[in-house]
Structures are given as C-alpha cells and as structure tokens.
Amino acid sequence: MSRTKIAIAGALGRMGNNLINSALSNNNVELIGVFDVKDIDPSFINKNQIQENVFTTREESFEKADIVIDFTTPKALFNFTEAAVSNNTGLDESHFNLLKQTSNSTKVFYAPNMSYGVNTFFEIARKASKHLKDFDIEIIETHHRHKKDAPSGTALKLGEEIVAELGLSKSNFNFKRQDQEGQRKENEIGFSSIRGGNIPGEHTVIFHGDNESVELTHKAHNRKIFSDGAIQAAVWLSTKEKGFYTFKDMIS
Numbered sequence: 001m002s003r004t005k006i007a008i009a010g011a012l013g014r015m016g017n018n019l020i021n022s023a024l025s026n027n028n029v030e031l032i033g034v035f036d037v038k039d040i041d042p043s044f045i046n047k048n049q050i051q052e053n054v055f056t057t058r059e060e061s062f063e064k065a066d067i068v069i070d071f072t073t074p075k076a077l078f079n080f081t082e083a084a085v086s087n088n089t090g091l092d093e094s095h096f097n098l099l100k101q102t103s104n105s106t107k108v109f110y111a112p113n114m115s116y117g118v119n120t121f122f123e124i125a126r127k128a129s130k131h132l133k134d135f136d137i138e139i140i141e142t143h144h145r146h147k148k149d150a151p152s153g154t155a156l157k158l159g160e161e162i163v164a165e166l167g168l169s170k171s172n173f174n175f176k177r178q179d180q181e182g183q184r185k186e187n188e189i190g191f192s193s194i195r196g197g198n199i200p201g202e203h204t205v206i207f208h209g210d211n212e213s214v215e216l217t218h219k220a221h222n223r224k225i226f227s228d229g230a231i232q233a234a235v236w237l238s239t240k241e242k243g244f245y246t247f248k249d250m251i252s
C-alpha cells in the first residue's frame with residue numbers, strides 16, 4: 001500500500017507538534033506539508049527532523065497532499081477547499097454547513113475528539129443513559145488553561161449522544177445554571193467546565209439518582225491519543241470516496 005501524503009495545518013501549535021511526532025513515527029503516512037498562519041522557518045524543520053523539501057505554505061500543502069489534517073481554529077475552516085481531517089472544536093452551525101458543503105466535492109472527516117477511548121466512552125455513556133433513565137445527568141469537563149472554547153467539543157458530543165438515546169434534544173442542555181433561579185428542570189443536562197494547568201482533557205458524566213450515583217470518567221494522559229487518531233483517520237479517509245465522515249464511520 002502506498003503511503004498517504006499528509007499535510008498539517010496549525011503545525012506550530014500544541015496539537016501540531018504532537019501530530020508531527022505521530023506522523024514521523026507512522027509508516028503509513030508521508031509528511032509532505034506543514035503550515036501555520038505564522039511562517040515556518042527552517043530551524044523548525046531541522047529541529048523536528050522533518051524532510052527538508054517539505055512544503056510550508058497552505059497552497060502547496062493542499063495541492064500536493066492527499067489529506068490535510070487541521071488542528072487550528074474554527075475560523076481557518078473558511079479556507080478549506082480540499083480533502084481534510086478537521087479536528088477543531090468550538091464550531092457553530094455555519095462551520096458544520098461549510099464542512100457538509102465541502103464534502104459535496106471532496107472527502108471530509110470531522111471528529112471533536114480523535115481518541116479511540118473517548119469514542120468508546122460515547123457508546124458507554126449512551127448505554128448508561130438508556131438504563132438510568134430517571135437519573136439526573138450532569139457533564140463535567142476539565143482542560144488546560146489555554147483552551148479557548150467551553151464547554152469542550154467532547155462534552156457537547158457526549159451530551160448529543162445522550163439526548164439522542166433519550167429522545168431529547170439540545171434544548172435540554174443547560175450551560176448557565178449560575179445565571180438562573182429555581183430548581184433543576186426535568187430532563188435537564190447540566191454542563192460545567194474547569195480550566196487550569198496542562199490537562200489534555202478529562203470528561204465525567206454523572207448520573208444522580210435519589211439514593212445512589214453513577215460516574216463515568218475518561219482521562220486523556222497526553223495528546224498522543226488525538227494525534228495518532230487523526231493520522232489513523234487520514235489513512236482511512238484516503239481510501240474513501242467524497243463525502244462527510246465521522247469517527248463512528250471509521251470504527252463501525
């Protein structure tokens with residue numbers, strides 16, 4: 001099998017850095033492009049032991065790569081034209097519309113969390129909510145101090161999986177309990193966010209009953225789980241026809 005040619009958008013960022021390491025240690029991919037909104041200088045290429053002839057502009061990377069892996073910001077999405085694995089969180093309706101529109105002409109993979117463990121956790125939380133129907137559900141997430149969006153895309157996805165299972169909708173989400181008076185509403189799913197340190201990501205779903213509680217937690221120990229997952233997604237996506245794909249499509 002020939003190696004999938006990948007380029008990394010956001011190469012200078014926290015995830016970009018992890019992705020370079022994951023790409024260079026994976027025989028199924030060839031890293032042919034690294035770019036960022038800031039210039040990539042030769043010392044960065046040398047320090048990371050990337051091949052010297054790597055492309056460092058957005059245009060060349062999109063032109064030459066089979067798949068571009070994007071860990072940047074939601075805004076950068078508006079520059080997408082070609083096959084991509086999109087990992088950004090904090091997307092709104094307009095971003096999802098754009099991803100779907102792009103997938104009419106090329107292949108697009110989106111996952112707010114690229115970890116296999118987290119995607120299994122979604123399934124487990126869904127099953128638990130089916131069994132614990134009358135319990136009050138709360139979602140708590142903790143991330144490093146630099147994270148810009150809250151709640152995390154993973155926490156939102158957890159909530160979406162649970163409301164889908166329970167026949168509820170996103171209108172049951174409560175992000176602002178501090179601003180509200182009165183007791184907890186029936187079927188409400190509350191979200192809480194904690195920020196600090198260098199924590200790559202922790203998510204807990206709590207099911208509170210009258211006399212007992214159940215808690216499910218996933219803890220990311222480092223960012224390698226996201227970068228390895230993104231590489232796996234790029235290789236998988238390279239074999240697909242145009243369309244919009246998610247992690248569920250890859251593991252099902």
Ligand SMILES: NC(=O)c1ccc[n+]([C@@H]2O[C@H](COP(=O)([O-])OP(=O)(O)OC[C@H]3O[C@@H](n4cnc5c(N)ncnc54)[C@H](O)[C@@H]3O)[C@@H](O)[C@H]2O)c1
Nearest residue numbers: 010012013014015036037072076087088089112113114226
């Ligand atoms: N899906 C997942 O598994 C997963 C895991 C971790 C982080 N994330 C998401 O990935 C994104 C990046 O996270 P991070 O911690 O690496 O952030 P970061 O701020 O450390 O890095 C982002 C990088 O993108 C660059 N950038 C910004 N706009 C750009 C553009 N238009 N073109 C090219 N480069 C651009 C920035 O200069 C920066 O170097 C965030 O949205 C975060 O929530 C997703």
